Amino acid sequence: MLSTSTSTSAPSSTLARLDSRVAIVTGGSRGIGGAISAALAADGATIAVIGIPLDRERTDLLRASLNGAAKLVEFYEADVSDPAACRSAVAAVIAAHGKVDILVNNAGITKDHTARKMTVDEWQAVLGVNLSGPFFMIKAVLDHMIENRYGRIVNISSVVGHTGNFGQANYAAAKAGLLGLTKTLALETARLGITVNAVAPGFTNTEMVAAMPKAAIDLARSRTPVGRLAQPFEIARVVRFLVDDNSGFITGSTYDVNGGMYM
Amino acid sequence: MFTGRVAIVTGGTRGIGLAITEILAQEKAHVAAGYSKGSTAAETCAEKHRALGMSVSTHQGRVDDFDDCRRVVDEVLKTYGRVDFLINNAGITLDKTLRKMSAEDWTNVINVNLSGAFNMTKAVLEHMIERGSGRIVNISSVIGETGNIGQANYAASKAGLFGFTKSLALETANKGITANAVAPGFIATEMVSAMPEAALAKVVDKIPTKRLGKPEEVARVVKFLCEDDSGYITGAAFHVNGGLDMA
Numbered sequence: 001m002l003s004t005s006t007s008t009s010a011p012s013s014t015l016a017r018l019d020s021r022v023a024i025v026t027g028g029s030r031g032i033g034g035a036i037s038a039a040l041a042a043d044g045a046t047i048a049v050i051g052i053p054l055d056r057e058r059t060d061l062l063r064a065s066l067n068g069a070a071k072l073v074e075f076y077e078a079d080v081s082d083p084a085a086c087r088s089a090v091a092a093v094i095a096a097h098g099k100v101d102i103l104v105n106n107a108g109i110t111k112d113h114t115a116r117k118m119t120v121d122e123w124q125a126v127l128g129v130n131l132s133g134p135f136f137m138i139k140a141v142l143d144h145m146i147e148n149r150y151g152r153i154v155n156i157s158s159v160v161g162h163t164g165n166f167g168q169a170n171y172a173a174a175k176a177g178l179l180g181l182t183k184t185l186a187l188e189t190a191r192l193g194i195t196v197n198a199v200a201p202g203f204t205n206t207e208m209v210a211a212m213p214k215a216a217i218d219l220a221r222s223r224t225p226v227g228r229l230a231q232p233f234e235i236a237r238v239v240r241f242l243v244d245d246n247s248g249f250i251t252g253s254t255y256d257v258n259g260g261m262y263m
Numbered sequence: 264m265f266t267g268r269v270a271i272v273t274g275g276t277r278g279i280g281l282a283i284t285e286i287l288a289q290e291k292a293h294v295a296a297g298y299s300k301g302s303t304a305a306e307t308c309a310e311k312h313r314a315l316g317m318s319v320s321t322h323q324g325r326v327d328d329f330d331d332c333r334r335v336v337d338e339v340l341k342t343y344g345r346v347d348f349l350i351n352n353a354g355i356t357l358d359k360t361l362r363k364m365s366a367e368d369w370t371n372v373i374n375v376n377l378s379g380a381f382n383m384t385k386a387v388l389e390h391m392i393e394r395g396s397g398r399i400v401n402i403s404s405v406i407g408e409t410g411n412i413g414q415a416n417y418a419a420s421k422a423g424l425f426g427f428t429k430s431l432a433l434e435t436a437n438k439g440i441t442a443n444a445v446a447p448g449f450i451a452t453e454m455v456s457a458m459p460e461a462a463l464a465k466v467v468d469k470i471p472t473k474r475l476g477k478p479e480e481v482a483r484v485v486k487f488l489c490e491d492d493s494g495y496i497t498g499a500a501f502h503v504n505g506g507l508d509m510a
Contacts, residue, residue: 014286014483183509190471190506202495225436226495234495241487249476252509253502260436263429263498
């Protein structure tokens with residue numbers, strides 16, 4: 001099942017249209033990433049979903065679910081933990097559309113085990129996709145964005161990056177690491193027309209969360225003051241806001257969207 | 264977007280508050296803009312907006328006076344029937360190094376900037392809880408994170424707003440009400456322009472984006488947090504500071 005919501009707010013006077021913008025959304029075919037692709041596409045952006053082979057079909061499903069509302073939602077294959085694959089995918093996007101304005105580092109995986117049982121492979125795999133992946137993608141787009149003196153980079157972190165979570169030493173470390181990457185890159189690019197921010201969602205109604213044991217989901221809900229999980233579009237709309245032309249004074253920030261779970 | 268909604272913006276006739284008033288009124292909310300002094304300027308502001316087709320009323324009052332907040336909120340409720348958004352924006356500075364800061368300098372700033380938010384929130388909260396919906400946005404400051412020479416009182420008041428926001432968010436999360444802080448960096452307002460030129464140049468040099476923010480760049484974040492779809496954002500602090508502080 002596709003857990004993508006296409007429900008986004010109507011464009012408002014404080015948001016510029018994205019018609020001329022080209023956006024890369026890693027893992028942008030489903031879950032929170034799918035909702036991000038949908039939200040940006042709804043306002044006119046050209047979307048390049050970057051993902052693993054399975055995501056090709058999921059991107060087709062996403063495109064179909066947008067009912068023609070989207071201008072262009074394309075798929076480019078790359079495992080973001082592979083720097084060369086990131087470079088070729090970005091080069092292909094630039095070859096096709098001439099530029100990249102927006103990069104949303106959303107792709108993420110989980111391999112949960114308590115630290116005692118977590119293997120080195122599980123640690124490396126999660127760090128590779130969730131933390132090194134964004135670095136490799138940023139490396140692949142950065143010179144281009146600097147040349148254009150324009151860029152909007154949003155890294156999707158997690159409430160777990162703030163709080164830690166039982167059984168998620170790898171995931172929590174990766175998501176906390178993203179905050180350090182975000183701030184450093186923000187400092188390095190602030191004068192160049194590029195903003196870099198993080199969005200840290202709470203527990204969101206996606207396949208990734210649905211795969212958690214029911215008791216863990218119930219616990220997460222009980223620890224969320226608003227008493228429910230987030231819908232993907234509630235995260236996506238914050239990303240949409242941050243990638244807007246008018247958000248140029250927001251950089252190095254983490255925007256938490258967690259129902260009050262962590263303050 | 265906000266047709267039929269009513270917002271109260273304290274300090275809503277000048278600076279960042281004025282930009283908030285304008286952005287909410289542009290989206291068809293009625294905005295009750297509070298001010299403490301300068302009734303002529305406030306009236307001119309209201310008339311200008313009415314001429315532009317916006318629904319803006321101005322209300323004189325003192326946020327540091329608990330009973331006066333109640334009076335103003337009652338006045339708004341009586342005239343406009345409801346309050347959907349409360350933007351606690353009113354703020355003052357009385358800058359001195361701690362060695363020279365008087366007890367009065369301290370108390371005045373804390374009373375307006377921090378207790379003012381408490382007083383106003385108390386005055387609207389029962390109404391919001393009864394209706395099961397509300398958006399409260401407290402305008403803090405980057406100084407609440409970083410501190411600033413000569414601003415012990417201001418920094419304490421703005422940091423205090425973070426604690427206030429979080430407690431309020433926890434207490435109201437199951438009642439359809441969100442409470443968030445927006446923390447601007449240095450924004451081109453009268454308050455900032457009043458700084459000596461050399462000091463201002465130093466400040467701009469410290470901002471990674473190398474410029475001051477515009478009031479509208481803060482106001483649009485406030486507006487975003489007021490939207491119906493922002494119900495999952497509560498207890499958060501959204502920073503708009505050009506990278507000046509990355510807490």
